[in-house]
Amino acid sequence: MNHKREKTRNKHQRVKRKSPMMLTKPRFSKKMNKVLAPATLAVLLTACASGPVSVGTQLQEDQDYIFFRAGAGDSYETIAQRYYGSAALSGKIREVNKDNAPVAGEVVAIPKRVLNPSGVYPDGYRTIPILCYHRFTSNTTSTDRLDLPAEQFRRQLQYLADNGYYVISLNELDQYMLGNREIPEKSVVLTIDDGYKSVYTTAYPLFKAFNVPATLFVYTDFIGATLGLRWDELKEMQQSGFVDIQSHSKSHTSLAVPPEQDINFAEEIRHQIRYPRALINQKLHKDSVIFSYPYGDSSDHAIEELVEQGIKMSVTVQQGGNPAFANPYLLKRTMIYADDTIDTFAEKLDVFHQEDLK
Incomplete structure (x- = not known):
């Protein structure tokens, strides 16, 4: 009796010791099997039966897909890092493959x-x-909600890194809205308004340390003020590639339509939009193509002027996430305050809107 058990156990052990160097049959999702060209699928299946092969290398490629032979220790995250340059884009690979994790040789x-x-x-x-x-x-603490302690900001950036968020530049957002790029599973954009000196002294080093981009909206009348940034500091951040400088108007004047319908209002809007753009171009040698409404206040007059001037996007302070079909001139933004805990910060990362669309 014991001899039979031992024989059976050894049989199972032999099955489990299948060589990891054998290429296993592809296990794509049903959707993926439908889109694979028959010839491509045949090549892959032939390779699967061809005996021992090296793993962790590219196997085949067509106009739509690269077929990669997973190695020991490979995950969708490591493969995404290799081919897309970011592990946070792994969801795109996971979506067309059947399993939660690739098997060596698969x-x-x-x-x-x-x-x-x-x-x-x-x-x-x-x-x-x-x-x-x-x-x-x-x-370490703050009595003003808009003054975020450096350590708290560091913990927020660490949370994004630890939880697979892909930080994209606001300047690239239109590519997702135009359908030229696919919205990652978990993505986020970082922006700062006004142009306080603390952006340079506190936030900028953290952007470099975490290797994430951010957009800084400045109202140009504030540049050079006691608490404001200088042009040389703005130039350094812009040239670093970590901070993109854009316009927040000339004097932080609301662009909402006044109740009295001031006849000079249209001209004031033009001045608030055109002047800082020209000045940023002159001082930093770059075109400012994104606009942040002071106080988040927009109006039809302001949007018309932005469109006429070739501004491609503008942002409010209305909380929420932005789908690919969002109005590019009324993009939502979520305020982050000093009294946000890491839990409330996480709740503000609105990356998916749940709705039955079947």
């Missing part, structure tokens, strides 16, 4: 093109939250 399909430009699914749609900061402080 073929993994890596999409080369945009598969779902709208980000819309049967149960809802992906959104991109744009976070809005103002000032930073080296103090």
